[in-house]
Amino acid sequence: MIPPFTAALPDDEIATVLAAVEQILRSGRLVLGEHTEEFEAAVADMAGSRNAIAVNSGSTALEIIFRALDVRDRVVLVPANTNYATAAAAVHAGARVQLYDSGLYPDVADVERRLTPAVAAVVVVHIGGHLCPELPRLAGLCERVGVPLIEDAAHAHGSELAGTPAGGFGYAAAWSFFATKVVSTGGEGGAITTNDPDLNRMARMYRDQGKTRDGRHVVAGNSWRMTEIGAATGRAQLEHLGRDIAARRTVIDRYAAQLDGHGLTFPTVREGSQVSGHKCVALLDPGIDRQRLRCVAAEQGVELARGVYEAPLHAQPVFADLNIGDSFPAADDFAARHICLPLWRGMEIGTVGRVIDAVTTSIQSIM
Ligand SMILES: Cc1ncc(COP(=O)(O)O)c(C=O)c1O
Numbered sequence: 602m603i604p605p606f607t608a609a610l611p612d613d614e615i616a617t618v619l620a621a622v623e624q625i626l627r628s629g630r631l632v633l634g635e636h637t638e639e640f641e642a643a644v645a646d647m648a649g650s651r652n653a654i655a656v657n658s659g660s661t662a663l664e665i666i667f668r669a670l671d672v673r674d675r676v677v678l679v680p681a682n683t684n685y686a687t688a689a690a691a692v693h694a695g696a697r698v699q700l701y702d703s704g705l706y707p708d709v710a711d712v713e714r715r716l717t718p719a720v721a722a723v724v725v726v727h728i729g730g731h732l733c734p735e736l737p738r739l740a741g742l743c744e745r746v747g748v749p750l751i752e753d754a755a756h757a758h759g760s761e762l763a764g765t766p767a768g769g770f771g772y773a774a775a776w777s778f779f780a781t782k783v784v785s786t787g788g789e790g791g792a793i794t795t796n797d798p799d800l801n802r803m804a805r806m807y808r809d810q811g812k813t814r815d816g817r818h819v820v821a822g823n824s825w826r827m828t829e830i831g832a833a834t835g836r837a838q839l840e841h842l843g844r845d846i847a848a849r850r851t852v853i854d855r856y857a858a859q860l861d862g863h864g865l866t867f868p869t870v871r872e873g874s875q876v877s878g879h880k881c882v883a884l885l886d887p888g889i890d891r892q893r894l895r896c897v898a899a900e901q902g903v904e905l906a907r908g909v910y911e912a913p914l915h916a917q918p919v920f921a922d923l924n925i926g927d928s929f930p931a932a933d934d935f936a937a938r939h940i941c942l943p944l945w946r947g948m949e950i951g952t953v954g955r956v957i958d959a960v961t962t963s964i965q966s967i968m
Contacts (some may be wrong), residue, residue: 648768659777849878
């Protein structure tokens with residue numbers, strides 16, 4: 602069975618990480634040391650930002666940004682199509698979450714309708730690593746009303762829109778280095794990137810129990826640090842980010858060349874832009890039953906994973922009381938119609954061919 606994803610590291614990276622692990626264990630410095638600093642420099646470079654602050658998860662990165670903005674009792678606009686963590690982090694920081702409509706991309710007109718100077722923050726999520734072509738317009742709208750735009754870049758390591766990297770559009774970006782992401786720090790991990798020196802300083806306090814350098818607890822932080830071993834693992838992967846993304850893109854382009862127009866439509870990645878390749882997202886033609894496709898593809902030896910995301914936030918029981926009475930047609934349509942094809946770092950081209958054959962046969966048999 603071809604899996605949707607596998608997280609295996611190549612041999613050269615395993616050797617680099619093992620050497621770093623030995624050095625870390627012998628040094629006795631297990632957190633907030635030189636590996637965290639090097640990792641942060643590499644993350645800042647990836648995002649084109651002045652500062653990166655490593656933390657223990659993407660959820661934490663979001664929560665720290667919201668806490669530093671003091672969103673308590675204020676509205677944070679969150680897309681209906683995203684991971685639970687995007688909204689949950691705002692709730693944990695005390696915000697009132699209001700959803701706006703979004704599919705693969707945000708419905709910028711819907712954000713505009715809901716945006717007032719009283720809003721504490723707008724969050725945009727780069728689903729599957731695709732940057733919305735309207736991001737500059739969205740950033741401009743936020744700037745005009747003086748509301749910070751936060752990029753949830755959990756899927757978007759190395760993505761670019763017309764030469765600007767993910768992380769380069771908002772006031773701050775939150776990154777996840779969870780096991781399934783384009784870069785992982787060995788299981789769990791996250792980071793904040795920003796050009797704002799105040800957020801940089803605050804985030805460093807929040808991740809370390811709200812402490813100043815002289816040990817006074819001044820904000821409601823937590824034990825949200827990244828381990829040195831995690832940082833060294835992520836650093837080894839960031840070293841090859843460009844190469845890995847190019848390889849993922851080759852797989853996506855091959856899928857699109859063979860399958861686009863045959864029951865599936867792939868998002869366009871414009872000239873001069875790049876997609877991280879976190880997910881290979883495609884839309885099924887109306888009338889193709891996704892569940893049947895999954896079953897037939899599985900019989901052909903290909904497992905099609907859950908999408909990003911098949912239940913939007915307004916359909917999640919925990920958020921049942923958000924935006925009562927509103928409808929989210931873009932989110933509902935995207936949730937019902939997209940699939941994610943198998944994709945991982947180092948996927949062999951022969952395996953890609955087997956997926957293409959299996960998906961082609963499966964779609965033909967159910968159309
Ligand atoms: C869009 C998005 N935001 C935030 C997160 C949270 O990241 P983490 O799992 O590292 O807490 C995820 C994780 O899957 C995600 O996909």
